[in-house]
Amino acid sequence: MIESTPVSVDVLVLRFDPGARTVLLGVAPRAAEPFRGELALPGVLLGLGERLREAGTRAVVGKLGLPSAALTGIGQLRTFDEPSRDPRGPTLSIALWATANSAGEGVRWCTLDEVPPLAFDHNRIVADCAPLLADLLWRHVEFTAGLMGNGFTTAQALDATEALTGDRPYPANLGRTMERVPGLRRTAEHAAALPKGGRPPSLWRWD
Amino acid sequence: MIESTPVSVDVLVLRFDPGARTVLLGVAPRAAEPFRGELALPGVLLGLGERLREAGTRAVVGKLGLPSAALTGIGQLRTFDEPSRDPRGPTLSIALWATANSAGEGVRWCTLDEVPPLAFDHNRIVADCAPLLADLLWRHVEFTAGLMGNGFTTAQALDATEALTGDRPYPANLGRTMERVPGLRRTAEHAAALPKGGRPPSLWRWD
DNA sequence: CAAATAGTGTCTCTAAGACACTATTCC
DNA sequence: GGAATAGTGTCTTAGAGACACTATTTG
Numbered sequence: 001m002i003e004s005t006p007v008s009v010d011v012l013v014l015r016f017d018p019g020a021r022t023v024l025l026g027v028a029p030r031a032a033e034p035f036r037g038e039l040a041l042p043g044v045l046l047g048l049g050e051r052l053r054e055a056g057t058r059a060v061v062g063k064l065g066l067p068s069a070a071l072t073g074i075g076q077l078r079t080f081d082e083p084s085r086d087p088r089g090p091t092l093s094i095a096l097w098a099t100a101n102s103a104g105e106g107v108r109w110c111t112l113d114e115v116p117p118l119a120f121d122h123n124r125i126v127a128d129c130a131p132l133l134a135d136l137l138w139r140h141v142e143f144t145a146g147l148m149g150n151g152f153t154t155a156q157a158l159d160a161t162e163a164l165t166g167d168r169p170y171p172a173n174l175g176r177t178m179e180r181v182p183g184l185r186r187t188a189e190h191a192a193a194l195p196k197g198g199r200p201p202s203l204w205r206w207d
Numbered sequence: 208m209i210e211s212t213p214v215s216v217d218v219l220v221l222r223f224d225p226g227a228r229t230v231l232l233g234v235a236p237r238a239a240e241p242f243r244g245e246l247a248l249p250g251v252l253l254g255l256g257e258r259l260r261e262a263g264t265r266a267v268v269g270k271l272g273l274p275s276a277a278l279t280g281i282g283q284l285r286t287f288d289e290p291s292r293d294p295r296g297p298t299l300s301i302a303l304w305a306t307a308n309s310a311g312e313g314v315r316w317c318t319l320d321e322v323p324p325l326a327f328d329h330n331r332i333v334a335d336c337a338p339l340l341a342d343l344l345w346r347h348v349e350f351t352a353g354l355m356g357n358g359f360t361t362a363q364a365l366d367a368t369e370a371l372t373g374d375r376p377y378p379a380n381l382g383r384t385m386e387r388v389p390g391l392r393r394t395a396e397h398a399a400a401l402p403k404g405g406r407p408p409s410l411w412r413w414d
Numbered sequence: 415c416a417a418a419t420a421g422t423g424t425c426t427c428t429a430a431g432a433c434a435c436t437a438t439t440c441c
Numbered sequence: 442g443g444a445a446t447a448g449t450g451t452c453t454t455a456g457a458g459a460c461a462c463t464a465t466t467t468g
Binding site: 153154155175197198201 | 417418421424
């Protein structure tokens with residue numbers, strides 16, 4: 001019988017930062033060889049009998065240092081199978097997305113436009129998965145709810161959409177798109193007053 | 208270090224049968240335990256350093272007996288990670304699609320509507336992947352070209368669409384959809400005369 | 415009131431759906 | 442000509458895009 005390929009799980013952790021008005025990707029320096037000290041996506045080897053989402057959570061908690069309660073959603077993206085992607089030998093990488101609602105400590109958060117050089121083929125993984133992430137927003141409920149949280153404004157939704165797709169939609173159009181997302185509705189509530197004046201925005205919430 | 212989960216590659220091999228006017232899925236009885244003699248998707252364990260499409264080809268050639276030249280396309284679907292899916296122990300299954308242009312021998316071809324009971328969790332894999340396959344038709348060029356081949360009629364396109372989506376579109380509408388597929392065009396050529404009379408259909412070809 | 419931000423109404427454009435109508439063949 | 446199949450023209454509908462206009466706040 002043929003020896004089997006080890007499987008690693010690498011996670012694209014996304015967080016919406018209302019202050020920065022953008023979506024951020026979490027990376028951290030590697031603690032071990034190879035690529036010790038270089039930035040990388042959080043990743044672990046999949047244990048025997050371990051579920052992908054368990055391994056993904058383990059990677060985010062262990063490598064990024066986020067508390068597991070900060071993870072609001074997780075799911076599959078695709079598999080990368082180039083045999084030379086890891087200098088230690090052929091390894092499969094299953095890329096997952098995860099959404100987080102806090103910044104943690106020691107995490108380097110970067111925009112998807114300006115990802116620093118990463119270890120392994122992680123820049124390629126991010127580049128290949130970026131369009132898949134853009135497709136999830138406002139279509140995949142768990143992803144969208146995990147990223148935006150409960151109680152966000154249309155302006156924040158515009159910011160997140162621009163960060164993931166590269167294009168800023170018109171508010172009226174995005175509002176109609178959001179009204180079609182199951183479980184999402186515009187409430188009569190209004191967000192806190194704005195610093196520079198202006199009409200207070202209403203809040204979107206999940207049922 | 209934690210022991211790693213073995214990875215199998217299971218392939219949903221699709222073939223368009225103009226005679227049966229439908230899309231067929233290839234399954235074959237298993238030659239070895241567990242589930243010896245029961246029908247299953249063709250699958251193999253991924254070898255060390257092996258690419259997914261190599262392993263997929265090996266599965267189709269070895270388990271279904273198709274010549275490798277009969278495979279016209281191959282690609283990823285998704286990963287199944289339930290630890291109890293294989294009685295021998297936890298195994299990851301990466302599901303692939305493949306398209307074939309010949310029937311081979313000893314292959315049991317079934318429609319996606321009437322898949323017989325299969326070994327492992329293969330019925331679940333087929334059920335979960337069926338909508339993904341429907342999304343590939345007329346959108347993913349390699350899949351569509353692999354499935355339909357070169358030189359097919361609108362009626363055959365209607366049959367394939369109905370088999371994958373469960374819905375038969377109107378010919379005029381499907382024609383417009385097909386004209387938007389990059390590389391596909393309606394030619395001035397006409398197919399051979401029909402058995403029961405009728406206007407000879409024109410042929411669609413890839414550039 | 416001016417600046418700043420939020421939200422609405424409506425025209426347009428594209429793709430899909432529905433369906434009546436015309437075209438070409440065999441018998 | 443009649444049965445059978447192929448293909449076209451066009452109305453309708455849903456969703457995205459564009460953009461002018463109105464609304465509500467701070468200072």
